[in-house]
Amino acid sequence: MLYSSTIKKLSLFTMSIKTDIQKLHNRVDTCQRKLDAARSRGDHEMISKFTDEVEDLTKKLNQLKHKQTYELNKERKSLLDMPFSREITKAEQADIGKLKKRVRGLVIVHPMTKMGKELRLDVMTGFAPKEF
Known part of the structure; x- marks a missing residue:
């Protein structure tokens, strides 16, 4: 059985994931703006750097979102049980x-x-x- 103390721990864990997702979103936005500026200048070195960084951050963001939905479903199942x-x-x-x-x-x-x-x-x- 899952009791309220375990639910609170899960909620704290999801809050951490939530802040991590927000931070990653902010970093992706920053890199995207820098990438746009590099494209307008025609700086190929910076374009490749920020393109790689945006892809890497997007991958991490998708992993965290998946983890968040997994934790939510786990908590939902424990309540329904x-x-x-x-x-x-x-x-x-x-x-x-x-x-x-x-x-x-x-x-x-x-x-x-x-x-x-x-x-x-x-x-x-x-x-x-x-x-x-």
């Missing part, structure tokens, strides 16, 4: 801390998060190893 899930009522949402203390291993997923969209949720849903 939990034996019990149900909608969180408005009253429970108002005092979510009390609910989390009462139910061990509870994982709450909001429909607007990546995980919520992946699970195609319409309402805030709780997943737990036991009925709550």
Whole structure:
């Protein structure tokens, strides 16, 4: 069974991947601008250098995106494997801390998060190893 502490670790890991993807995007944009400037000057040495760098960065970017989707699917499967899930009522949402203390291993997923969209949720849903 996957408990909330493991989910938090996975979420921290995906945040790292997310920042790495953003940094790589920024580097690709910078290299692309430098490549355009080198093409306008006709500097063949710099053109080949930045072309290789853009290809290398794009390859790394695709690897990270694949890793991110893999981690998201792994987390989604672990939530779906939990034996019990149900909608969180408005009253429970108002005092979510009390609910989390009462139910061990509870994982709450909001429909607007990546995980919520992946699970195609319409309402805030709780997943737990036991009925709550």
